[in-house]
Amino acid sequence: MTLTADYEQLFERAPCSYLVTDESWIVTAVNGTFLEWTGYTCDDVVGVPLPRLMSADDRLVHASRDVPRMQLTGAVSEVSVEIVDAHGQRRAALLTAVRSVQEDGSTEFRVIIFSAHERHQYELDLVAARRSAEESEARSIRAEAGLQYLALHDSLTSLPNRPGLAAILERELADRQPDVTIALLFVDLDHFKSVNDSLGHNAGDELLTIVAQRLSSSVRGTGTVARLAGDEFIVVEHVRSATDATVLAERLLEMVNRSMVIEGLEVVCSASIGIALADDETADPERLLRWADIAMYRAKARGRNTWEVHDPSEADPAVNRMRLLGELRHGIEDGQLRVHYQPRMNIATNIAIGVEALVRWEHPTRGLLQPGDFIDLAEESGLIRGLGAWVLDEAVQQGAQWNRASSGQAPVGMAVNLSPRQLVDPQLTGIVQAALARHSFDPSLLILEITETALMENPEMALKVLTALKALGVGLAIDDFGTGYASLTYLKHFPIDELKIDRSFVSGLGAGNGDYAIVSSCIQLAHAVGIRAVAEGVETDYQRSTLLTMGCDLAQGFHYSRPLAPDLLADWITARPPMSPEIAVELIAPEPDDDIEALAVV
Template identity: 35%
Template sequence: MSGMSEGPMTAADAAPDSTRRAVTESSAAVAAPPHAPAPDSVRTGPDARVHEALGVEPPPPPASPPAPYLSAFLAAPLALAVVDRRGQVVTANAALAVMLGVEDPGRLTGLTAAELVDLASDSRTWHTYQEVLRGRQARLTCTRRIKHPDGHSVWVQVTVSPVPGGRTVLLSLTDISARRELQARLRHLQMHDPVTRLPNRTLFFERLSAALEAGAYDGAGSGRIGLCYLDLDGFKAVNDTLGHGIGDRLLAAVAERLTRCADRIGYGRGAAAPLVARLGGDEFALLVEDSAGTEQLAGLAESVLRAVQEPFDLSGQRLAVSASIGVVERHMEGTTATGLMQAADTTLYWAKADGKARWTLFDPERNAHRMTRQALSSGLRPAVERGEFVLEYQPLVNLGDGVLRGVEALVRWDHPQFGMLTPNRFIGLAEEDGSIVQLGRWILRTACRQARSWQLEHPEAPPVYVSVNVAVRQVWDSDLVADVAEVLAETGLAPELLQLELTESAVMGSAGRPLQALQSLSDMGVHIAIDDFGTGYSNLAYLSRLPVSVLKLDGSFVRGFQYDDGGEHATPADAVIVEAMVQLAHRLGLTVTAECVETAAQAARLRQIGCDTGQGWLYSRPVAPDRISALLTAS
């Protein structure tokens, strides 16, 4: 046409009429205020038919031709599509077509947008998408994995938002595959051990928690889970002698063998192999989901032991190591990750304590005993402060005339949960954690105060001495001499009315501070007795150099004094041994007390041999202080 020059054809000119009209509408809606007045010419022009077809209020006339907006839409590197309220694509640009593997963007027109980007795969996303289409929600953003026709997948971030002033929404897709790949690589580094390339502690617990959670709600499978918790024996020595480089190579080699063991058991079951993880240091774990039972776990543990015990050849360094394994297998229901790991850790400790280079299966009964022991150990010190301990006293009787000469103070723990506990339940624990010093001071003070009280209540009766057991740790960890002197001064009890009992193993071989303490106590006037004599060193020559005044024969000798109805002695060997010890003790100036005297026949034989004092159920069980008062009154 004359008066007009032809220019190059633009993308807008090449686009289909429907595409140009829809994008013109969307672009105009964005370009002009939604409430601007529209002249009649716009309402009756050719674009009005597009607006009417789409059910959209026509926009006011643009300030400039709409072609630039259409060109921008079509040429945008961001994948875009205009979608109507029914969810169908009105128009799409070339970037979206390329992303979806479609040659012509026009072929996307009329397709359901939700199917193109899988928006209906979960109910929550689908509901939000529907709300955006209805204009009830401003935006939807989600991540989807879409499959390209050539076979590769693309991770995209999908955004759906309304177009202002119209009844369409804008769908945009951003390729985030590179970002996802980077995140995956970073997660792999975060979740895997750099030395062995095995899953690390974080990933292991993530898998364990997920398995337990799935097992609690999924009725499929065995509903059981198993764990082998592994620790290398003596690995620290490898690091210390050969260096951490060799140590790391050993860990990597162990990891390879563990993985092969796991793969074999997975192949044999026709199921996924157990998860092998390094939990830190030289600790590894093999997690068996959907366990077939303890027999399967035992077989896995056996194969792991054999694999680890095979020598390792590391650059000319031939190393032989072993492993200890704790094995736990149980129902998933009611099991927590923390509880399972605590059981595995306890069982691994048992395997170490039982001699190493072995596997041990979790035993609920043994664990209950351990838990009780732990509860007692943690409660010892507070129990002393709360006054939960009590003393009972067992009479020490002269075998010649049957008169009460003294009493042995025996501590009991009136535990609020476990009831009355005898010393064998807690004294060993107190010695281990050092609370025996605090408890020993309380026993000494309480016993001496009680002995002085009996003396004041029964001035007419000969005073009885009190015998108190002393642990060797009390000699080392406290000033026993000062403690005894303070208690005697505080209570007013004469030193000769206090007897301290130490075990034979604690006294024999004493030197330095313990020997000095015993000598100072003896010089003070306190009697020193060796308890359970005959069960330890029995070094009588050394005994002559100790400040000891009393031997207490172990009850195993006295129990050998058995008689039949005719009074015939059944075990003469015990009688010969006891008689020899009594005679030797007397020649050393020591007195002898026999423990565990239960029958009159035993007492008679001990008296005949020359034993000085007897203690046992024949005379009395350990009793409360008022019963001793009654005995003193009767005498």
């Protein structure tokens, strides 16, 4: 095609973009308006197929459908397209195409007119905005789903947390079948705090993760395992009877009891499990959790590493504990506490060389309560500080009174057991020193006992406290030895004078369960580091004679005497040989039997 000068000038200066193509849609001419609009040069466009200038979508659609239709009809046709400019930007345009031939009727050519298409650009922007909004909404949905997952799951174990468990229980209770019972098992790890404090929080987290995996592998596809808090896990399962629930509990205990290696050490864990059953329509998530919690604490009271099924007809112990707490508070204020004393004996000579002071509560309606009925409650509530201070002062005062009355005889000493709370009290040393000064009591007659578990919670701080106490001139002892994680290294570094073997091992002497070897090892360990070995809870002559052959230094227990009031103890001592000045009176931590030793905490 040739253009006259006038038409060429009109073509070049036209307000619209013009392209001329041949019958194959190859661009043969282009005006300046198009070049200015798109940023191309003439060489960029001439010789290029028209569809190549369009966006990919238009290239497929218009080149295959609309443009051929123009060719067939020969009519003017308008199509909304997008042109890709020299910078890669998509520009909305209205394509108007006219098919024509030369004057001699030979070569066919087309005139393509592009004009900016504001409506199409608006539609394009609208689509882009809609697409952006949809993508943003999708991101928001994903983010919301992620937040919801985090809100309903535990970050450490990925198990459902308390809110997640509540939702699961609501659904399970609503959808349960007539022949199926929902069982909820409350799994609480035994002594987890000791492991966590001894090995570190990272090791504790690893232990929790392993337990979570083991519990999850122990339930069927219908079951759910959740982490309620800390070392508390919940297992929800469909069962047909209480027996099925107890079988599951046994399986869970077996899985938890399997040894695991953490921080290079072999650790054996145990758990106490409480079972609650949704036997009727009145059961709801909160009630089931409460029932299972009550049963779990009963399992702990039975000695741990066992399970208990809750009986809904039984009274709620939490209510009883709250009532007892109020009564204990008034009991301390009203002077209802008493201290009884139990002799300690030299095994070899069978002579009383000291006594042990045991706290009792003279309850106005329930009679004389043993420490096991209220000491734990006092510790949990914080009342133990006032109660312990009173026991310490009472024991030191009683010792001073006995020493003044027994002129010419060996003086009586006092030993007080310190709780973990005591060890972190910066005023402890001053409190002990004040009690000694107040009653003019010789510091060498006071022995302070610290449980092995309390020492291992923070050995570095314990060493500082024990060193400061030792500087006062008092004696120190490790109580309940064998139940914690103390090693020979700690025994060598702590300024200890006495090691007390826990009564649970002494009571097993003669039972053939390995306690003989444990007790013998403890005695040898004590002597190896140059301190005395004391056996607690001696109740039979066989235990006494066995301890004698082992070389144990001291013993105490019902075999010699039950705890006695101060006046009765004086009569008991008078009827026996004189006391030795070597060992002092002791205040002992609570034990799980009828005459649990009292914890005296300042």
